[in-house]
Amino acid sequence: MVQVLSKLATTKVSCIEYVHPWTNSCLEASCGVYLYSIMSSFKIYLTVYMLGLVLGGKVPSLKRLQKTFKSILQSTAFLSGTALGYSLFLCSLRKIFGGYNILTVSAFPAFLSSVFAIQIEKPHRRLLLSLYVSNVATETLWNMASARNLVKSIKYGEVAIFSLAMCILLMYFKGGHHKKLEDGGQPDRIFSILG
Numbered sequence: 001m002v003q004v005l006s007k008l009a010t011t012k013v014s015c016i017e018y019v020h021p022w023t024n025s026c027l028e029a030s031c032g033v034y035l036y037s038i039m040s041s042f043k044i045y046l047t048v049y050m051l052g053l054v055l056g057g058k059v060p061s062l063k064r065l066q067k068t069f070k071s072i073l074q075s076t077a078f079l080s081g082t083a084l085g086y087s088l089f090l091c092s093l094r095k096i097f098g099g100y101n102i103l104t105v106s107a108f109p110a111f112l113s114s115v116f117a118i119q120i121e122k123p124h125r126r127l128l129l130s131l132y133v134s135n136v137a138t139e140t141l142w143n144m145a146s147a148r149n150l151v152k153s154i155k156y157g158e159v160a161i162f163s164l165a166m167c168i169l170l171m172y173f174k175g176g177h178h179k180k181l182e183d184g185g186q187p188d189r190i191f192s193i194l195g
Contacts, residue, residue, distance in 0.1 A: 010099035015091040018100065026091035030084055037083035041076040049075075071122075078121040085113025127172065135165045 020029030049072050053060050060068070089109035097104055114133075118126055138161055145151045154160070 008101035008103065010097065010101045012099050015094045018094075018105075019087055019090045026088075030087045030091070033087045034080055034084040037080040038076060041079035042072070044079070045072045045075045074120065074122060078117050081117040081120050082113050085116040086110060089113055089116075128169075131165060131169060131172075135161065 015026060016024055020026065020033075023029050023032070049068050053064075053068060086109050089112045090104075090106075093104040093108055094100055118129065121129060139158070142151070142157070142161070146153055
């Protein structure tokens with residue numbers, strides 16, 4: 001009895017039913033998701049980076065435009081790499097373990113796709129992305145626990161979480177860590193609003 005309870009229960013749902021009901025091929029589904037996410041990610045990052053250029057207040061040089069376009073492509077690859085990795089790891093882990101369990105249904109594929117995708121993004125942006133995602137993850141966990149009545153809501157709790165995240169960001173900034181770049185590039189422009 002103990003041996004049975006110590007093992008993770010596996011469901012025999014196929015990845016066709018769970019991940020890609022529109023096709024029988026895992027690779028075809030992953031590539032389709034990847035192509036669609038490239039288009040969506042490009043639209044998002046084109047808007048964000050162009051807004052950054054406009055808010056810069058100066059007419060950008062040709063060199064700056066080329067650098068911005070390269071950044072758009074790299075950030076697009078990062079975001080769409082997450083989508084590719086998630087669907088690919090969902091199917092791969094099901095094939096390795098013979099089915100889905102509580103860990104392989106989403107947690108491990110999400111973690112592995114994030115590790116895969118973060119390697120695509122610029123090294124000096126990784127910390128800020130991690131900070132942002134950890135803030136979103138904390139909020140999600142809190143909302144899930146609150147919806148299940150596992151925790152009581154704290155008045156202005158979202159302000160406390162935001163304040164903690166800002167404290168970490170400011171400690172990073174005041175320590176000068178944003179200037180210590182491995183590749184000798186420019187520090188992230190997000191810190192220019194801090195002083």
